[in-house]
Amino acid sequence: RQFKLTQRLRLQEDPHKIPEIQSTDFSDMRERFVTAHPDVVLTERNEPHKKLVEKADRDLQVHGVCQFYELSECRVRRDKITPKNGFSKSLDGLLKATEVDEEAIVSGEEDALNRITAFLITCSFLNINSYRSSTYTEGCTDGCGLSYISTLHEFRAGFSGTEEQKFNFVVLADRKIRKRVAKLCQDKRATYPSFQSAMEH
8 A cells, every 4th residue: 555655656756757567567458358358359550559558558557547638649550659748746736857758649530539549458458447248239329438439429420511521520529528438537527437437428
């Protein structure tokens, strides 16, 4: 407990410091996911980048809940992450130089859906939310990752418009839903004790 408390305090000192997950631990997470979901093909376009998993894990340790991430923060394996120099505030109120990862450019509707999938797989890696629940059936809206992405695909298919309008629809709908879910998890923990219950709502 003392170690976890010390680690949490250190993490809160610098909001940009993200502790690295051991490669073996990350491989175990991936292995468990692939074993549990043999029908899901992980590619460099939809598999979460190790940095995204580390960031979500760090935020989970500091805040106790899954945070909202813009699609540009939802990194996939094919992304080459280049850090840029910036400043971060420490608890002492002093500014210190730090490295911040540049955000990715979301290039289209398919890329947006892949990044949403990467976020949902990250939730499964960290046991925040299951990718497919044991009771999942097609068309189910039980709050698991697969039901969310399926529902989003369904609404997108029913949306008529240009490619740019469809892309904007996907980005805005996803942003609004995931932002609301993060807020429910933070503000109404008694009503929505899990990410899945907030997502289902």
